[in-house]
Amino acid sequence: MADIFAPVRLGELELANRVVMAPMTRDRAGPEDEPTDLMVEYYRQRASAGLIVTEGTQPSPAGKGYWRTPGIHSQQQVAGWARVADAVHQAGGRIVMQLMHVGRAAVRANKAPDAETVAPSAIPCPDPIPGPDGVPVPTEMPRALDTAEIPGVIAEYVAAARNSRAAGLDGVELHCASGYLPMQFLSSNTNLRTDRYGGSAENRVRFVAETLAALADAIGPGRVGFRICPGVPFNGMADADPAETYATLLRAVDGLGLAYCHLIHIPNQGFDALELVRANWSGPVIENCGLTLEKAQALLAEGKAEAVSFGYAYIANPDLVERFQHGTPLAKADRTTFYTGHGDDARGYTDYPRAD
DSSP states (O other): OOOTTSOEEETTEEESSSEEEOOOOOOOOOTTSOOOHHHHHHHHHTTTSSEEEOOOBBSSGGGOOSTTOOBSSSHHHHHHHHHHHHHHHHTTOOEEEEEOOOTTOOOGGGSOTTOOOEESSSOOOSSOEEOTTSOEEOOOOOEEOOGGGHHHHHHHHHHHHHHHHHTTOSEEEEEOOTTOHHHHHHOTTTOOOOSTTSSSHHHHTHHHHHHHHHHHHHHOGGGEEEEEOTTOOGGGOOOSOHHHHHHHHHHHHGGGOOSEEEEEOOOBTTBOHHHHHHHHOOSOEEEESSOOHHHHHHHHHTTSOSEEEESHHHHHOTTHHHHHHHTOOOOOOOGGGSOOOOTTOOTTTTOOOOOO
């Protein structure tokens, strides 16, 4: 029986416990999308997690869609992430970077003036996205990627993974959920392509499968994970058959030897996503979505997951593992300070106290 406080190995990642800090956008990067002093402290405070997955980090200027999200494509950004990695490692933790290219889920005012908005097909995201002042505004029309451009987008992901390793992070996680670029390729309603990247499920999973294979080749498969959420409607996703799509994806990447599949587990009509993952994926699974300590322990004890991730709980509880260990009540987060857009704003970010 696996215990949440017991160590576990996910690929090449040796975790001291099975508690994972889930990726959470906090909009605190600096003016050049570089990690700030506050970000260094924020991640250091939470280093007792078995593994930290960073907030979504854009691999290129085109991959940015939100205000003050960090990047990993400039030397200034790499230097900032190196400080984050050093702080986490000195505190005894492990940290991987979530690579997040938003594709069509972008607001022009949040991007560099010369950064394009691209997607599998020229279909805008229907969900408004906050601009620099925090007020949601309509997204812009994306340009459909030409077939010949797709290897270049994959190369941007590879360069970002190499930059993250150069900065000292332990690996990367490809963000394939939340309606961002990889999920836009996966979903039948956002991928209307007629080339080898569109149409059948086998074609629609090709972009993600090729990207994961390229990342594995660049930094080693045991340092590459991926995050999925079959059936989520966020950012205009409406796949005709998510069970088929994700079963096809999982089978396509199962032989790569990747570190883990990180599942955001939401209810779906007609199938259970965790059962789908277990039936089509032989590697480690990190389970996420609304878990309590008791639910997490039960999942681990039943062998349904190798690790469990917590997002919201980590905002107000930097010492979450210790609180779990000692039965200490969890603090509640202040939702008004989730996304301030200011790189020097500690409110609701680094000012939550430890229980001790």
